[in-house]
Amino acid sequence: MSCVSLFLYNRFSQKKEVFSPINPEKITMYVCGPTVYGPIHIGNGRSIVVFDALFRVLRYLFPEVVYVRNITDVDDKINAEAQKLGIPINELTKNTIAQFHQDINKLHVLPVSVEPKATCHISHMIEIIKKLLDKGVAYLSNGHVLFDVLKDPFYGSLSGAHKEEILAGARVEVAPYKRNPQDFVLWKPAIEDHEFWPSPWGNGRPGWHTECSAMSLEYLGTTFDIHGGGADLLFPHHENENAQTRNALGVEHPVKHWVHNGMLMVEGQKMSKSLGNVLLLKDVLAQFPGSVVRWALLSSHYRHTLDWNSSLLHQATQCMEHVNRVLELPWDGKHCLDADFLAYLCDDLNTPGALNALHLLAKRALQDQKWVSSVHTCANFLGIQKISSSLTLEISKEIEDLIKERTQAREEKNFQRADELRQKLEDFGIIIQDTPQGTLWHKKI
Ligand SMILES: [Zn+2]
Structure with missing residues (x-):
């Protein structure tokens, strides 16, 4: 283990804490991955790149990191899209997963340790639901199995969403089969033309939150170090996932650090289909090199909102221009990680600070070649790669x-x-x- 300490903000304590792993020999991290009904947008891309950067820091500091990022391949949106396109569900999910990999490869995202699919873990989800029923925190109603939120005194402890507020804000679906509106679905009955699986409660499919409890347990065990995802997943997804895991396993804190990345806006506006401003990652990557997009995505602190606009891309392009010129210079392969660069990354993943340090190093290296190794090492560390000559940013x-x-x-x-x-x-x-x-x-x- 490196002697450098990593500080990381924990959503649970709402404090920046020293990261002290359960087992320093083997770090465990779970991040919610894409729901594969269509190509990912630039906001999804931000989350992928942020946790890839964290993965790179952890890999440097600790001997082994097990990083699990799931694929949600059972969801109402998938059913609806497959129906709209008139293709089988598995064809849609297979094509979308291939597109997802193609997109994130262009952003130089490292392969994760395990990329489990929800549909391969239905039996594990059923086991968790059985445990919740046995413990009396879940109930059967009209073909559904529901989690009884009132039976869990710690519900809301992660997101800070209190039961009364959840009710008052109508942030939950009211349905006749629920005892209380804030109860959430663990298992729902099969619908005609939709995928279903057999279960002790009849044919049906799992609720979304159950899959992440099942897959994190399967690959990382009852407690693990880091759970990540976008801030939009904090409530209800992570709150519900945490409630299920705590109650099913009888563990007080299954996750040591909850880490969330901030949202991405486009030209000051929230991305939405109705505004017609959803930027697909593949379209952005058709216009800009992966290293420029990656730079832009990491140029704001991960917990802050990032505004995606032309001046952001312009700045990223200009910085990348200097770095690229150095990356084109020969490198003897000597590893030379800049102390300031690393210190920024270890301070709650301060990527804007680290990129600034890299940019300064590049400017120095253009004056004095002794800095070339540092630029190559730091750029490699963060997944910033040389832009091939056909894409060089030089203009005549x-x-x-x-x-x-x-x-x-x-x-x-x-x-x-x-x-x-x-x-x-x-x-x-x-x-x-x-x-x-x-x-x-x-x-x-
Ligand atoms: Zn999840």
Whole structure:
């Protein structure tokens, strides 16, 4: 184990704590993965990249890390999408998983230790539900098995959502088969044309929250070090998952550290289908190199909201330009991890600090080659890779002059000339964007 301490914010205590693992020889981490009904968006991509960065830090500090990230391949959204497309469910999930892997590979995300699928663990979910029924914290009603929230005095302890507030805020579905509206479904009866499995309570399918309890238990045991996911999963998903696991296993704290990444906004707005501003990761990656997208995703602290906009990408591109120039220089393979860079990462995964340190190192290395090893080592550490020559961000003097000329034309309100120059630049593969911060450009890829 490294002598450096890792500090990590714990949602349960709501404090930044020294990370003290259950077994320092083997760290255990579970992160909620995608529901595979369609390609992931840039917000999902943020969560994947944040926990990949944490995985990289843990791998450096400890001898072994078991990282489990599940795939939710049973869900109402999957059923609806398969029906809409007129294809079998397993064809939809298979294609979506392949697309997911393709997308995250382009972001240089490391393979996880285990990537279990929910449909392969139905029997484990049934075992957990049986235990909850035996302990009297779950009940059968109209073909459903439900968790009785009023039987759990610690319900709400993770998210801070109190039973009364949950009720008052109507954040739960009211249904006639529930004793109390805040009770949640562990098992639901089969619906015609939907996938189902046999169970002691008849044919049906599990509730969403049950799968993560079952898969974390299967691969990591009754207690594990870190549970991660997006902040939108805190309630009800993680609250319910925690309640199930605690009650089924009789363990007070199955998870030592609960870690959540903040949300991603697009141009100051929440991403939503109704606003039509959902940015799919594959579309972003068709426009920008993986290292630039990764840089942009890590350029804000993971617990903060990240606003995805053209100036963010512009800044990431400019920083990456310096780093890329150094990554193109030969490296003797000497490992030289910068102390400041590591210190930032160990301070609650301060990736903006670490990227800033890397950028400064790159600027130094362009002046003095003795820093080249540090840039290569730190970039490798965080999954920032060299952008291949066909995608280099350098622009020729001619293009630079055209951009300047266009900016001047706009300042002189000669919009016709500015438009002509925009078209000319586009012919060179340069896309121009006028923003309140000024004119930004990027290469069409
Ligand atoms: Zn989950």
